Amino acid sequence: MKVGLFIPCYIDQFYPQVGIATLSLLEKLGCDVVYPQGQTCCGQPMANSGFEHLTHGCNELFVDHFEGLDYIVGPSGSCVLHIKDHLHVEGKEQAATHIRQRIYELAEFLTDVLKVDHLKAKFPHKVGIHQSCHGQRGLGLAQMSELVAAPFSKPQRLLQMVEGLELVELKRTDECCGFGGTFCVFEEAVSVKMGKDRIADHVNNGAEYITGNDVSCLMHLEGILRRQKSDVKVLHIAEILNSSI
Amino acid sequence: MSRESILAAIKKNQPEQQALPDLNAFRRTGPGDPAAFRKVIETLGGQVFEISSYAEIQPLIAEHQPDAQKIISLQESYLPGAMTEWETGDGGRQYEHVDLAIIPGQFGVAENGAIWITDVEIKERVLPFITQHLAIVVSSQDIVPTMHDAYAERIAQPGGGFGVFIAGPSKTADIEQSLVLGAHGAKSLTVFLYSPKA
Amino acid sequence: MEHQHKEHSLLAEEFNANEPRVNWHDETLWWVRQKRDKMAWTIPEWEDLREAASRIKHNVLGNLHDYLLEFEKNAQANGAVVHWAADAAEHNKIVLQLLQEQGVKRMVKSKSMLTEECHLNPYLAEHGIEVIDTDLGERIVQLAKEPPSHIVLPCIHKKKEEIGELFHEHLGTPAGNADPKFLTAAARQHLRAEFIQSRVAITGVNFAVAETGEMVVCTNEGNADMGAHLADVHIACMGIEKIIPQRKHLGVFLRLLARSATGQPITTYSSHFRAPKKGQQLHIVLVDNGRSRQLGREDFRNSLKCIRCGACMNTCPVYRRSGGHSYHNAIAGPIGAILAPNLDMKEYADLPFASTLCGSCSNVCPVKIDIHQQLYKWRQVITREGYTKKTKAAGMHAMNIVLSKPGLYKTAGGIGRWVMRTFPAVVNNGLNPWFRQREMPEPPKESFADWYKKNRKQ
Numbered sequence: 001m002k003v004g005l006f007i008p009c010y011i012d013q014f015y016p017q018v019g020i021a022t023l024s025l026l027e028k029l030g031c032d033v034v035y036p037q038g039q040t041c042c043g044q045p046m047a048n049s050g051f052e053h054l055t056h057g058c059n060e061l062f063v064d065h066f067e068g069l070d071y072i073v074g075p076s077g078s079c080v081l082h083i084k085d086h087l088h089v090e091g092k093e094q095a096a097t098h099i100r101q102r103i104y105e106l107a108e109f110l111t112d113v114l115k116v117d118h119l120k121a122k123f124p125h126k127v128g129i130h131q132s133c134h135g136q137r138g139l140g141l142a143q144m145s146e147l148v149a150a151p152f153s154k155p156q157r158l159l160q161m162v163e164g165l166e167l168v169e170l171k172r173t174d175e176c177c178g179f180g181g182t183f184c185v186f187e188e189a190v191s192v193k194m195g196k197d198r199i200a201d202h203v204n205n206g207a208e209y210i211t212g213n214d215v216s217c218l219m220h221l222e223g224i225l226r227r228q229k230s231d232v233k234v235l236h237i238a239e240i241l242n243s244s245i
Numbered sequence: 246m247s248r249e250s251i252l253a254a255i256k257k258n259q260p261e262q263q264a265l266p267d268l269n270a271f272r273r274t275g276p277g278d279p280a281a282f283r284k285v286i287e288t289l290g291g292q293v294f295e296i297s298s299y300a301e302i303q304p305l306i307a308e309h310q311p312d313a314q315k316i317i318s319l320q321e322s323y324l325p326g327a328m329t330e331w332e333t334g335d336g337g338r339q340y341e342h343v344d345l346a347i348i349p350g351q352f353g354v355a356e357n358g359a360i361w362i363t364d365v366e367i368k369e370r371v372l373p374f375i376t377q378h379l380a381i382v383v384s385s386q387d388i389v390p391t392m393h394d395a396y397a398e399r400i401a402q403p404g405g406g407f408g409v410f411i412a413g414p415s416k417t418a419d420i421e422q423s424l425v426l427g428a429h430g431a432k433s434l435t436v437f438l439y440s441p442k443a
Numbered sequence: 444m445e446h447q448h449k450e451h452s453l454l455a456e457e458f459n460a461n462e463p464r465v466n467w468h469d470e471t472l473w474w475v476r477q478k479r480d481k482m483a484w485t486i487p488e489w490e491d492l493r494e495a496a497s498r499i500k501h502n503v504l505g506n507l508h509d510y511l512l513e514f515e516k517n518a519q520a521n522g523a524v525v526h527w528a529a530d531a532a533e534h535n536k537i538v539l540q541l542l543q544e545q546g547v548k549r550m551v552k553s554k555s556m557l558t559e560e561c562h563l564n565p566y567l568a569e570h571g572i573e574v575i576d577t578d579l580g581e582r583i584v585q586l587a588k589e590p591p592s593h594i595v596l597p598c599i600h601k602k603k604e605e606i607g608e609l610f611h612e613h614l615g616t617p618a619g620n621a622d623p624k625f626l627t628a629a630a631r632q633h634l635r636a637e638f639i640q641s642r643v644a645i646t647g648v649n650f651a652v653a654e655t656g657e658m659v660v661c662t663n664e665g666n667a668d669m670g671a672h673l674a675d676v677h678i679a680c681m682g683i684e685k686i687i688p689q690r691k692h693l694g695v696f697l698r699l700l701a702r703s704a705t706g707q708p709i710t711t712y713s714s715h716f717r718a719p720k721k722g723q724q725l726h727i728v729l730v731d732n733g734r735s736r737q738l739g740r741e742d743f744r745n746s747l748k749c750i751r752c753g754a755c756m757n758t759c760p761v762y763r764r765s766g767g768h769s770y771h772n773a774i775a776g777p778i779g780a781i782l783a784p785n786l787d788m789k790e791y792a793d794l795p796f797a798s799t800l801c802g803s804c805s806n807v808c809p810v811k812i813d814i815h816q817q818l819y820k821w822r823q824v825i826t827r828e829g830y831t832k833k834t835k836a837a838g839m840h841a842m843n844i845v846l847s848k849p850g851l852y853k854t855a856g857g858i859g860r861w862v863m864r865t866f867p868a869v870v871n872n873g874l875n876p877w878f879r880q881r882e883m884p885e886p887p888k889e890s891f892a893d894w895y896k897k898n899r900k901q
C-alpha cells in the first residue's frame with residue numbers, strides 16, 4: 001500500500017515533530033510511505049478568506065505531487081477537508097478526483113482503512129481532546145453534539161488504546177476554539193476569547209495535555225496557553241499515538 | 246402595482262420543483278396518552294385536574310382560585326350559575342376584568358400539551374388571552390399523540406375563522422432568561438381532563 | 444471604502460472589552476442551546492423531521508409563484524385584503540396609508556423581523572405615528588432606543604438591572620427593583636393599556652398556508668393575539684418565503700420551531716388567523732425586498748427556508764461572544780450573515796467573514812440550511828466583486844505567489860517561517876494581532892522537509 005504523506009505548510013514550518021510522528025506511526029503500522037518533496041499548501045488559507053480563485057497554483061502542485069498514490073494521508077482534518085471539497089484542476093480532473101476520494105485525515109485512516117485495534121503506545125497523563133470542527137463536522141471524525149444520533153469518536157477510540165492515558169470529560173465537547181484560518185487575526189478579539197474558553201474547559205476538568213487532529217487549532221491554543229504561562233501542553237494526536245514506552 | 250413584477254421575478258428565478266415529502270411515517274397509531282399530556286402541561290406551568298364529572302369543577306375552583314370573582318363559563322354545565330357570555334359591545338375589551346374563563350377545548354396533543362380552541366366555541370376571540378386566568382375542559386378521549394395526528398385527524402380543514410393551540414399559561418423569559426408566568430395573556434392555565442366513569 | 448457602520452470585528456472587540464459580560468452572554472445562550480438539545484433528543488425521529496421540513500421548504504421555493512397566487516386567492520376569499528410590496532419602502536408606504544386611513548397616531552405591533560428589516564418604526568415615527576412594540580423583549584430594547592440583538596430573544600444582551608432602570612425611567616417602577624417577575628408584571632400592566640386603546644395592530648407571520656389562506660403566528664406572551672383580536676384593523680406583514688403548501692405541513696414546523704428556538708415543546712400560543720372577525724379588517728402585506736433575487740442565486744436560495752428560530756445564533760460561538768449588535772443588521776448571527784449580503788453586499792461585506800466556519804449552525808438548523816457553506820461561498824462572491832480590503836487582497840496575492848512556488852516557499856520559510864509573518868500582516872493595523880494575546884510558535888531548527896531529506900534519503 002503506497003501512502004503519500006501530506007504535511008501542511010504550517011506543520012512543515014512550525015511543528016516538524018508532528019510530521020515526524022505521523023511518518024513514523026504510519027511506518028510502524030506497515031505502510032509504504034512516500035513524502036513528495038516540494039509540496040507547499042492545500043490553498044485553504046486563501047480559499048477561506050474568499051480567494052478560492054487564487055488557489056489554482058496550489059491545486060496544480062498538489063495534484064502533481066500526489067497523483068497515482070493508493071492513499072494520501074495528512075495529520076490535519078482541516079487541510080484534508082479542504083482538498084476533499086475543493087481540489088479541482090483543469091485537464092487533470094481524473095487525478096484530482098482520485099485524490100479527493102483517497103485522501104484521509106490520519107485518525108480516520110487508522111480506524112477506517114488500517115482498522116487499527118491496538119497500539120503499542122504509552123502516555124500516562126490526563127488528556128483532553130479538542131475536536132477540531134473541520135475534522136469533526138466536515139470529515140465526520142466524531143459525532144456532532146447538535147445531532148440526534150448515536151455517539152462515536154475516532155480519535156477517542158485511538159486514544160483509548162494508549163496505555164495509561166486518561167481522557168478528561170469536557171463541558172462542551174465540540175465547541176470551536178476560534179482559530180478559523182485568517183479569522184484568528186481578522187477577528188482577533190473573538191478568536192482569542194473562544195480559545196481562552198476552550199482552554200478553561202480543559203483546565204477545569206484536569207487536563208495536563210490538550211490533543212487534537214489539527215495543528216492549526218493547537219497552535220492557537222498553545223499560543224494562548226504560553227501567554228498565560230500555563231503548564232498545560234498541546235500535542236498532536238500523532239505524537240501521543242506514536243509515543244512509546 | 247408591484248404584484249406582477251414580483252410574481253414575474255419569482256417565476257424566472259424559482260428552481261425546479263421538487264416533490265413534497267410523505268408525512269405519514271410521522272403519524273402514531275392509536276390515541277394519545279393522557280398521562281403524557283398531563284405531564285407536559287405541568288412542566289409548562291399549567292395545572293391539570295382529572296375529573297369524572299363536571300360537578301367536580303366548582304369545588305376545585307373554590308379551592309385553587311379562591312379569589313376569582315368574575316367567572317365566565319362558556320358551558321353552563323361546567324359551572325352552573327356562572328355567566329355564560331358577556332355581550333360587552335366593545336370588541337371584548339371588558340373581558341379584561343374577567344378573573345377566570347372556563348372554556349371547552351376540542352382536543353389535546355400529548356407530545357406538547359397543546360389544546361386546540363376555535364372561535365366557533367369561544368365566540369369572542371380575545372377571551373382566552375385577555376382573561377386573567379384560563380381554564381380549559383378537555384376530554385381524555387380527545388388526546389392525539391402528535392401534531393401530525395392533530396392536523397391529519399382533527400383539523401385537516403379549518404373550522405371557523407380563528408383557531409389556536411394553547412400550551413400552558415402565557416409566559417416570557419425575556420428578562421435574563423428567567424421564566425415568568427403571566428406575560429400578556431392569561432396568568433395561569435388550569436386544565437380539567439374529563440373522563441366520565443364507564 | 445465608506446461604510447455606515449463599524450465592521451463586525453471592531454464591534455466585537457468593543458463587546459469583548461468587558462469579559463465577565465461576554466461570559467454571561469455566552470453562558471446564557473449556551474444554556475438555550477442545551478435546552479434545545481434536550482428537547483430534540485425527546486424526539487427520536489428528529490433528524491427525519493428536519494429533513495422533511497427542509498424538503499417541504501424546497502418544494503415551496505420551486506413552486507413559490509403558484510403558492511403565492513393560491514394563498515392570495517384563498518386569503519381574499521376569507522375576507523382579507525392582500526397587498527404586494529416590492530421593497531421595504533413600498534411596504535412602509537402601504538402600512539402608513541392604512542394607518543392614515545384609520546387616523547391613528549399610536550398602535551401596537553407584535554414581533555416581526557420583517558418590519559425590523561424594513562425599518563418600519565422609524566419611518567412611521569417620521570410620519571407622526573408611534574409604534575408600541577408589545578413583545579416584552581422588543582419593548583425593552585425599544586425603550587432603550589436600541590435594535591433587537593437576537594431574533595427570538597431581542598434583549599438577551601441586557602442585564603436585569605439595566606431593564607429595571609429603564610422601567611424606572613419610562614414606566615415609573617421603583618428605582619433599584621430588578622426582579623424579573625416584578626418587571627414583567629409592570630410591563631403587563633403598561634402594555635394591556637396599550638392593547639386596549641389600540642385600534643390597529645400589526646403582527647408578523649410565522650407560516651402562511653397556501654391551501655387555506657390562513658396565517659399562523661407563534662408567541663409565548665400572547666401579545667400578537669391581544670393586539671390582533673382587539674383591533675379594528677389587523678395588518679399582518681410577511682416575507683413571501685413564509686408560504687407553506689398545506690395545513691398538515693404545520694405539524695412539521697410547529698414541532699420543530701419552539702424546540703429549536705428555546706427548547707420548549709411548542710410556543711404557548713400557535714394562532715391560526717384565517718378570516719377577520721366580524722366587523723374587522725384584515726390586511727396582509729406580502730413583501731419581496733430582495734427575496735426573489737435571492738431565489739435566483741442558486742448557492743444562496745436555501746437561506747429562504749429559514750423559519751427564524753434563532754438556533755443558529757444560540758449555537759454560534761462567535762455570536763455568543765460578539766453580541767447581536769456587532770452584526771449591524773436586523774438579523775444577526777449566522778443566518779443574518781448569509782441574508783444581509785443579498786440586501787447590500789458592500790455594507791455587509793464583513794459579515795460572512797465573522798465566522799470560523801465551524802458548521803454548528805448548519806447542524807442545529809431545523810430546515811437544514813447549509814449556512815456555513817453559504818458563508819464560504821459569500822466570501823468568494825464578495826471577494827470577486829471587489830468588496831475586500833486592499834491590504835487583505837495584497838496579502839493574499841503575496842501568499843499565493845509563495846505557496847504556489849515550491850522554491851520560493853522554501854526560501855521564504857527558511858528565512859523566518861514566512862507563513863506566520865504574512866498572516867498577521869494582511870490585517871495591517873500596525874499591531875500584530877496574533878501576538879496581542881497569544882505567543883508565536885517557537886520556530887524549530889529545521890522544517891519537516893529538511894528533516895526528511897536528512898533522515899529518509901531516497
Ligand code: SF4
Nearest residue numbers: 749750752753755808
Ligand atoms: S437559519 Fe435555520 S437555525 Fe438559523 S434562524 Fe433560520 S431556521 Fe433557525
